[in-house]
Amino acid sequence: MARRVATDGIFIALALIFSYVESLIPFHFGVPGIKLGLANIVIVTGLYYLSLPDLCILSLLRIVVSGLLFGNMMSLIYSLAGGMLSLLVMILVKHTRKFSAVGVSIAGGVFHNVGQILAAMLVTGIPVIVYYLPVLMGVGILTGFLMGLIAGRVLHVLNVSSIFRQNIQK
Amino acid sequence: MKKSSLYSLCKHDLYLAAALAGAAVLLFLLLLLLRGSQPGTAVIITVDGQEYGTYSLDEEQDIVIDTRLGHNHIHIGEGTVYMEEADCPDRYCVSTGHISRNGDTIVCLPHRVVARILVLEPDPDGQKDEIQYDAIAE
Numbered sequence: 001m002a003r004r005v006a007t008d009g010i011f012i013a014l015a016l017i018f019s020y021v022e023s024l025i026p027f028h029f030g031v032p033g034i035k036l037g038l039a040n041i042v043i044v045t046g047l048y049y050l051s052l053p054d055l056c057i058l059s060l061l062r063i064v065v066s067g068l069l070f071g072n073m074m075s076l077i078y079s080l081a082g083g084m085l086s087l088l089v090m091i092l093v094k095h096t097r098k099f100s101a102v103g104v105s106i107a108g109g110v111f112h113n114v115g116q117i118l119a120a121m122l123v124t125g126i127p128v129i130v131y132y133l134p135v136l137m138g139v140g141i142l143t144g145f146l147m148g149l150i151a152g153r154v155l156h157v158l159n160v161s162s163i164f165r166q167n168i169q170k
Numbered sequence: 171m172k173k174s175s176l177y178s179l180c181k182h183d184l185y186l187a188a189a190l191a192g193a194a195v196l197l198f199l200l201l202l203l204l205r206g207s208q209p210g211t212a213v214i215i216t217v218d219g220q221e222y223g224t225y226s227l228d229e230e231q232d233i234v235i236d237t238r239l240g241h242n243h244i245h246i247g248e249g250t251v252y253m254e255e256a257d258c259p260d261r262y263c264v265s266t267g268h269i270s271r272n273g274d275t276i277v278c279l280p281h282r283v284v285a286r287i288l289v290l291e292p293d294p295d296g297q298k299d300e301i302q303y304d305a306i307a308e
Contacts, residue, residue, distance in 0.1 A: 151177075152177035
């Protein structure tokens with residue numbers, strides 16, 4: 001139990017730091033909602049490292065806390081929709097056992113943006129923002145790929161290091 | 171699957187990326203088809219989903235919208251529409267630039283302001299379409 005609390009604590013702290021770093025990077029590419037998704041490194045790592053309930057709590061807490069600390073009400077709603085859809089899709093994609101952490105992360109990146117746009121369409125009642133979706137999906141593939149490579153590398157190192165190995169799910 | 175390949179890029183990842191990219195391109199083409207290419211004649215402005223007003227593109231005018239969400243200033247004239255200024259945080263609406271073709275839109279998401287170009291059929295008397303239909307019916 002103590003080990004579980006400590007491990008989950010490390011993950012949530014890391015995820016929040018990454019969210020904070022993310023909020024410091026000004027990203028303006030003509031389409032709203034584009035971001036690197038640094039915190040997704042932690043979520044993808046957690047996908048292979050934590051139990052499913054702990055992972056869901058991690059993702060939910062990260063979004064709510066970082067939304068309150070670094071965002072506003074609207075960005076919190078969008079991240080919540082994106083984050084939850086992304087998490088669900090990543091769990092399913094990982095479950096197929098056909099893809100590596102990189103593939104899981106790519107699917108997560110794309111569906112984060114899909115969830116975000118769907119939420120924005122519902123909340124604002126402005127259906128034309130669906131025009132942002134193709135661009136955001138493309139961006140999601142790219143950022144998901146990059147974050148997946150990093151998460152894969154982290155998992156590899158965790159797997160090599162004997163202190164952490166016992167926690168990694170086979 | 172081998173343990174080592176669980177964490178690093180594999181063939182299936184690339185198929186997945188390609189499939190998702192294909193879906194994005196298809197969606198893009200679909201949206202492109204839905205978008206008209208003929209020049210518009212009017213612009214409809216909606217705020218929070220409610221119609222704010224419809225304005226002819228021929229008439230030079232400035233529409234200033236002040237709601238509790240913020241300030242937007244839309245300029246209409248010479249067949250085009252653009253967001254002159256806005257006090258939203260991202261200012262994507264201002265950077266959208268000029269719109270003039272049927273279906274083109276400027277969206278200010280934080281303020282929920284949308285300007286969308288339309289084609290209203292002109293008629294010689296400058297009256298509304300419904301009235302013209304009634305005259306034909308008689």
